[in-house]
Amino acid sequence: MSEKDLRALFLDTLKDIYYAEKHIYKSLPKMADAAGSDDLREAFEHHHDETERHIERLEQIFELLGKPARVKKCDAIEGILEEGKEVMQEYKDAPALDAGLLAAAQAVEHYEISRYGTLKTWATKLGMDEAAQLLDETLAEEKKTDEILSKIATKTVNAEAA
Amino acid sequence: MSEKDLRALFLDTLKDIYYAEKHIYKSLPKMADAAGSDDLREAFEHHHDETERHIERLEQIFELLGKPARVKKCDAIEGILEEGKEVMQEYKDAPALDAGLLAAAQAVEHYEISRYGTLKTWATKLGMDEAAQLLDETLAEEKKTDEILSKIATKTVNAEAA
Numbered sequence: 161m162s163e164k165d166l167r168a169l170f171l172d173t174l175k176d177i178y179y180a181e182k183h184i185y186k187s188l189p190k191m192a193d194a195a196g197s198d199d200l201r202e203a204f205e206h207h208h209d210e211t212e213r214h215i216e217r218l219e220q221i222f223e224l225l226g227k228p229a230r231v232k233k234c235d236a237i238e239g240i241l242e243e244g245k246e247v248m249q250e251y252k253d254a255p256a257l258d259a260g261l262l263a264a265a266q267a268v269e270h271y272e273i274s275r276y277g278t279l280k281t282w283a284t285k286l287g288m289d290e291a292a293q294l295l296d297e298t299l300a301e302e303k304k305t306d307e308i309l310s311k312i313a314t315k316t317v318n319a320e321a322a
Numbered sequence: 323m324s325e326k327d328l329r330a331l332f333l334d335t336l337k338d339i340y341y342a343e344k345h346i347y348k349s350l351p352k353m354a355d356a357a358g359s360d361d362l363r364e365a366f367e368h369h370h371d372e373t374e375r376h377i378e379r380l381e382q383i384f385e386l387l388g389k390p391a392r393v394k395k396c397d398a399i400e401g402i403l404e405e406g407k408e409v410m411q412e413y414k415d416a417p418a419l420d421a422g423l424l425a426a427a428q429a430v431e432h433y434e435i436s437r438y439g440t441l442k443t444w445a446t447k448l449g450m451d452e453a454a455q456l457l458d459e460t461l462a463e464e465k466k467t468d469e470i471l472s473k474i475a476t477k478t479v480n481a482e483a484a
Binding site for chain 2: 242278
């Protein structure tokens with residue numbers, strides 16, 4: 161039987177979300193530049209600052225594990241961010257640009273909510289209470305961001321329909 | 323200004339999730355075969371049946387729009403399912419296989435929850451009440467599936483730790 165236990169899976173998944181966060185951090189300024197409304201641009205800028213803290217928290221967890229902070233290519237976030245890029249190209253100057261950007265950003269948030277929820281469950285089970293606490297803080301911020309984006313999305317489609 | 327309004331974005335995103343659902347439908351039997359526990363295998367089999375209905379509902383919405391049911395390549399689901407395949411390979415016969423499969427499946431569910439939530443908001447705004455109702459039914463089933471997977475995930479890591 162393989163030695164790949166929950167601890168190994170936790171470390172692999174930590175590397176996956178570390179890669180994802182770094183790529184999200186690079187994408188957010190482009191999404192902010194593309195945004196049509198001030199609300200949406202500010203939401204992306206604010207989340208860019210938050211993402212920097214999320215990366216730092218992941219680095220703290222690598223330290224708690226006594227492991228170097230390394231990335232593992234995350235195909236999921238590559239695909240999700242690729243869809244965001246397509247929206248920026250295909251809907252450039254179009255009335256539905258912001259609605260499309262919001263949908264892309266919410267897909268990113270949901271990926272992160274799923275990953276941080278899973279990692280938190282595993283950290284708790286592995287008795288890594290400090291890591292679980294750090295993961296929970298980020299999870300709460302990702303959920304908050306998703307709620308803010310939902311509110312802007314409703315406002316955006318209302319404005320377009322008006 | 324481009325003609326790409328909310329209606330165009332709705333149709334594009336419908337094609338994207340139609341592609342995603344078809345690929346999820348093909349992946350679920352492989353994930354069921356790989357699952358170590360009966361609970362998890364049954365959950366994947368049950369969701370496979372549900373996914374067939376989700377595909378049918380999307381086809382109904384294309385009909386309501388008077389458009390042929392067409393797919394649009396969805397890079398996000400390709401990436402997310404690729405991670406599921408990696409887990410099946412890297413964790414084959416490993417103690418953490420089911421935990422990894424669950425994480426992969428929950429990432430799929432969250433992608434769908436994000437997409438159906440967005441599509442439902444847009445359908446309502448576009449005055450497509452029947453489509454909004456169909457999207458809401460699928461959204462509720464995806465959320466339910468995510469909850470079931472969360473419960474199995476807690477049970478799975480408890481069993482592994484025992």
